[in-house]
Amino acid sequence: MSESPTLVVLDHIGDAGLKVVASSCLELQELRVFPANANVLISTGVTEEGLVAVSSGCRKLNSVLYSCRRMTNSALITVAKNCSRITSFRLHICLHGSVDAVTGQPLDEGFGAIVRSCKGLRRLSMSGLLTDSVFLYIGMYAERLETLSVSFAGDSDDGMIYVLNGCKNLRKLEIRNCPFGNTALLAGMHRYEAMRSLWMSSCDITLGGCRSLAAAMPGLNVEVISQADGGANDAKKVEKLYVYRTLAGPRVDAPGFVSAL
Numbered sequence: 001m002s003e004s005p006t007l008v009v010l011d012h013i014g015d016a017g018l019k020v021v022a023s024s025c026l027e028l029q030e031l032r033v034f035p036a037n038a039n040v041l042i043s044t045g046v047t048e049e050g051l052v053a054v055s056s057g058c059r060k061l062n063s064v065l066y067s068c069r070r071m072t073n074s075a076l077i078t079v080a081k082n083c084s085r086i087t088s089f090r091l092h093i094c095l096h097g098s099v100d101a102v103t104g105q106p107l108d109e110g111f112g113a114i115v116r117s118c119k120g121l122r123r124l125s126m127s128g129l130l131t132d133s134v135f136l137y138i139g140m141y142a143e144r145l146e147t148l149s150v151s152f153a154g155d156s157d158d159g160m161i162y163v164l165n166g167c168k169n170l171r172k173l174e175i176r177n178c179p180f181g182n183t184a185l186l187a188g189m190h191r192y193e194a195m196r197s198l199w200m201s202s203c204d205i206t207l208g209g210c211r212s213l214a215a216a217m218p219g220l221n222v223e224v225i226s227q228a229d230g231g232a233n234d235a236k237k238v239e240k241l242y243v244y245r246t247l248a249g250p251r252v253d254a255p256g257f258v259s260a261l
Contacts, residue, residue, distance in 0.1 A: 005029035005060075010036035011045040011067060018050030022057030030063040035094065045094065048075035048101065055082040063088040070101035071128060076110025080117035089114055090125035096152045096177075099129045106130055112137035115145075122169075125149040135159035139166025151176035160184035164191050171195050177202045182209030185241075189213065192220055198243040208234030210241055214261035220245055222261040 007021060011033055021028065031054055033046060048071045055061060061083040071093055079086075100107060107128040115121060115138050122144055126134070130153035138145065139162035146169055154160070160180040163170070164187060173195065181204035192198060192213075207224065211234065214222040225240035250260045 006032075008032040008034075010034055012036045013046065013050075015046055015050035015053070018046060019053040022053040025058060027060060028054070028058040029060050031058070031061060032065040033067055034065075035067045035092075045069040048072050051075060052078050055079040059083060060085070062086055065090040065092075067092040067094065069094055070098065071107060071110070072100045072102050073105065073107055073110035073113075074102070076107065077113040080110075080113040084117045085120065086114070086118040087120045088123040089118065089121065090123070090149075091127055092125070093127045096127070097129045098127070106133075108134040108137070112141075115142040119144070121145055123147045126153065127151065129153075131155050132159040132162070135162040139163050142167055144169050146170060147172040147174075149174040150178065152178065154178045154180060157181055157184035157187070161187045164188035172197055174199045175201075175203060179204055181205055182212070185209050186212060186216075189217055192217060192243055193245055196244065199241070200238075201240040203238075203241075205238050205241060206234060207236045207238055210238055211261055213243070221250055223251070224259045224261060226257055226259070 005027060007025065007028055007030070013033070035045065046068050048068065051066055051068070052075050055078060059082060062085050064086060071091065099105060108131055111126055111130070111134050115124070121142055124142065124145060124147070132155045135154060138148070145167045148163065148167070148170065157180055159178070160175065161184055163173070170191070180200070185205050186209060210222055210224055214220070221244050223242045224238050225242065226238070
């Protein structure tokens with residue numbers, strides 16, 4: 001294994017298996033652990049113990065994709081200390097809104113440690129119970145972050161605003177099932193032209209907010225995606241929003257459920 005810098009496994013490997021990896025794969029640079037069973041309730045999976053073990057033994061680790069049953073702030077803090085050269089960190093906890101498995105607290109401090117210690121972090125995907133505090137940490141410390149994916153997180157528009165005001169190198173922002181509305185969407189107008197894309201689904205934005213964005217930024221393609229015909233009411237919640245800049249101009253091949261504003 002010392003000749004190969006990448007390990008891709010299913011979570012059947014368990015924490016015990018990852019501890020063996022930690023002791024025998026010292027040159028490991030990339031770890032990907034995928035769930036073996038789509039039903040998270042019967043999946044045995046791995047926990048924070050396996051990730052901590054790998055971070056302790058594989059100090060050259062720079063890319064992590066980790067699907068697990070549980071996580072703690074202390075584990076994430078340890079990973080950040082052990083592997084500060086991480087540039088891509090993607091954590092998927094099987095149950096939405098999972099708290100720190102030991103303290104019951106949000107996972108803000110753990111992810112905050114990742115963005116503070118990993119100065120070269122370019123890609124971040126988060127899960128678990130997260131408040132606006134974690135977005136404040138991201139805006140303050142993730143100076144090189146290019147891609148952020150988040151779901152079921154945040155308390156208010158402030159969370160998204162912290163990121164848009166702070167992450168100057170952000171290129172791709174994906175937000176799902178977060179309580180961010182028109183205020184947050186329109187607060188980022190000064191950033192979108194320099195980004196590759198913004199995707200928002202199941203958030204609190206309305207058709208009126210999207211129209212305001214399109215009117216203020218004619219150089220952007222603003223597309224609203226909806227499978228249901230809810231009319232043209234500005235107060236209507238938008239199911240999905242895709243914002244991007246292209247030299248080709250507005251699409252002419254969009255299906256019926258995509259409205260270009």
